Amino acid sequence: MKDDMNGAQSLIRTLVDSGVEVCFANPGTSEMHFVAALDSVPEMRGVLALFEGVVTGAADGYGRMAGKPACTLLHLGPGLANGGANLHNARRAHTPLVNVVGDHALYHKGFDAPLESDIDSLTGWTEGWSRTSTDTGKVGADAAAAVAAARALPGRTANLVLPADVSWGEGGVAAAPAPVPAPDAVPDSALAAVAEVLGSGESTVLLLGSGATLERGLVAASRIAAATGVKVLVETFPARLERGAGLPAVERLGYLAEQVQWQLTDVRHLVLAGATAPVSFFAYPGKASELTPEGCAVHTLAALGSDVVDALERLAESVAPGVAPVLQEPSRPALPSGELTPQNWAEVIGALLPEGAIVSDEANTSGLMIPMVTAGGPRHDVLTLTGGSIGQGLPVAVGAAVACPDRPVVALQADGSAMYTISALWTMAREQLDVTTVILNNRAYAILRMELGRVGAEGAGPVARSLLDIGGPDLDFVKLAEGMGVPATRATTAEELAEQFAAALAEPGPHLIDALVPSLI
């Protein structure tokens, strides 16, 4: 086949040889040769989604769990725009992701056909790596470069724009995998400087970010803490956090500025490991944007993109030789009873969370108790809303389930946020993914109710409040799920939720529970 590949075939062959095995796709006419080429490279699995935000969010979830990129297939500029919000979240998660964007044939672009647009503006917006393939013979090399760029730490979106004629042209050449640049090693001097801070006896926080929130980083940090008394925190929205019994338990930095200020009270030193100094999620009148307290010095142990885990392990060897990490003991809440509340639904999840679960957490205000009630549960991963653009949770669950078919995926999903990318349910049904979705249905943009007060927006009356109220009509997620082929039930009590959650976990394939949990706010 090598001698008569077209561009699309050489692209897919190169991607597969570079370790990219899954393509989340929502194609159009300009991508038909890519679609056709899937039959000639059976190692690439095509997963169809009905909306591009599901495509990009699934690629994000896949990349977070697989530790290597999936690719997407998107239809020109508008398809890329539709996928943009979850590419934003993927950017904040530093997820490796190869974004294949079909375009008009090069010779067709000058004619301003209806779907023509300035794709470079959109690829630029993703702040990743971008290249347009302009030569069929080099598509393979472009693809190999894209994979390497996506994988280089800390991970990024690599956009490969594929004009239709470059895709259908003959003379494609598959390329060997390109070397992934090694991360910068953290110099001994940086370790020594931090070690000195840790030895000062002054109140210090070690903040873990990208690359440091899996077992190795957490264990090293816990050893450092055990030896030096440093307090360890994880950034507010980690891309992937390993936790549960047998792992060091770490608190996350809060979402609200007030929480962060409380967590950092009297802290004199903030040591960053793959994280940045905390800033307020939004601006609020009269409140500071930077949340590092006055008089607190910021030290960078390991910058984003450096070998953060190696730095933590070397620091642990230096300041905590022979010291063991503190590991979480098993502990679960009891199964609660009664009408669902913002607290007891979380206890149900904590009581029943299965071993090895992957939790896609977009529960927002409804999920405040979740970290607490699952801390001592069986070992699991948590994937969070890294970029703050809601509508990530269900697509990320799709991608995680594709990456880890042997692990149960639990999507804890706020109602308003679910609606941005609700067709992710259809892909769950189509691929029979083992995802249990729990919708926290409080019939409001509850977080905005809270924010309306926090920003000091005076004069808000019934008109303003009605724009934050998504009841009227109430969303019936049971019908929505069934309309897309996902079996669904409704829970109004803790007992019902427990029974339905256990049943959903026991049966393979996707399920949804529409949990009528009243708003906290």
Add this chain to the structure above:
Amino acid sequence: MKDDMNGAQSLIRTLVDSGVEVCFANPGTSEMHFVAALDSVPEMRGVLALFEGVVTGAADGYGRMAGKPACTLLHLGPGLANGGANLHNARRAHTPLVNVVGDHALYHKGFDAPLESDIDSLTGWTEGWSRTSTDTGKVGADAAAAVAAARALPGRTANLVLPADVSWGEGGVAAAPAPVPAPDAVPDSALAAVAEVLGSGESTVLLLGSGATLERGLVAASRIAAATGVKVLVETFPARLERGAGLPAVERLGYLAEQVQWQLTDVRHLVLAGATAPVSFFAYPGKASELTPEGCAVHTLAALGSDVVDALERLAESVAPGVAPVLQEPSRPALPSGELTPQNWAEVIGALLPEGAIVSDEANTSGLMIPMVTAGGPRHDVLTLTGGSIGQGLPVAVGAAVACPDRPVVALQADGSAMYTISALWTMAREQLDVTTVILNNRAYAILRMELGRVGAEGAGPVARSLLDIGGPDLDFVKLAEGMGVPATRATTAEELAEQFAAALAEPGPHLIDALVPSLI
């Protein structure tokens, strides 16, 4: 109130004074002061959508029907990205639209908070007018300028980026409406040149585009045709086309290059009125991009943005003084019977289309017969998929219904396309809009099945075909609609469709019919 307005209040007051009465919104924290300000300017109607693609598509539909802009309210870069695809369609429709994009406070932008992104890349992509308000005292003036820019012919998206501190700051000043630049008048010399072409006796086509597809333009073109024998065509995807009994009937240029070539066979002159010379929607191997035949001269009567209707009327006075237009006689198909087919469902619509209907047509392959069977029906408007980015039809129907509450809206909607912006149904229910949606449910991306063959993609096998098949699981649009508060029924025969369509039209508020129409392809 004038002396103590904040920026948001001055913005909304100015918009209202400039004729902008509706805000389609999907807000977040950075937009809370805008939301709160809605209570202080009750003339602005806020319409909530659950996804930004519905917001922008609704603003497009509103602008097409109202002939003036609605505004949007979007949440930072990711919200704008989510609205991007339907802004692309609005750009191709030349719809006046004021896009209000909230952003972080100016002083907060440098801190790279999670939702920070390069909004200018995205506003630039829309190829409209863009400005960031940086001074609370000038927000009103910026808003007035945005409305004027949006309204200047041929119409465009005006992006107004509103940082949160500029919005909440005190010292807002409402501005008077800014003058809308008058369109260029077409010079007599251009009319004379076209008149000479029309007098040549050679085969000529007059192609009508933006501004020329409503009654005045159509009547003038028909008079010119009656006097000179010129053939009148409308561009493939008009933003708004008036048609039906009592109006001149005009054929649209085809979607497929082969259709256009047939329509333009032996044509020696192509005269453009608000349109551009036809190009192929996509590129196909070995086929031309430009569809103007060899040896056909292209003449511009009136360029986009000039006073196209005035030019047509003056030309009619010159070449067809006293000549009457040819008006369509009333005629309707008979009500068909039997299992639904790609033909008979259209006949049902043709037989029952109500007087004054607004038809949002995203029926795609299923809708090929619709223009024919509705040509002699009662007078109606057709809104089409101008930019080719699917997922426009339901949001445009929302906007049209808000703009024209006294007219019935009929959304003819392909199944695959519906899923991009399906939550438009919820806004229809919330606002109790009189929209009857007919889903053409063939359980496939049928257009892509056709295109897979047309692009000559060889080697496509079961994997490729499965990516164009959106059955498995079948989408149940009755459940999806009911899940969002829209009453729904399913039709499998022409009789059922007729009964359900008539019942839906007879009752106010939204309805959906899931019509199981087999694929043509």
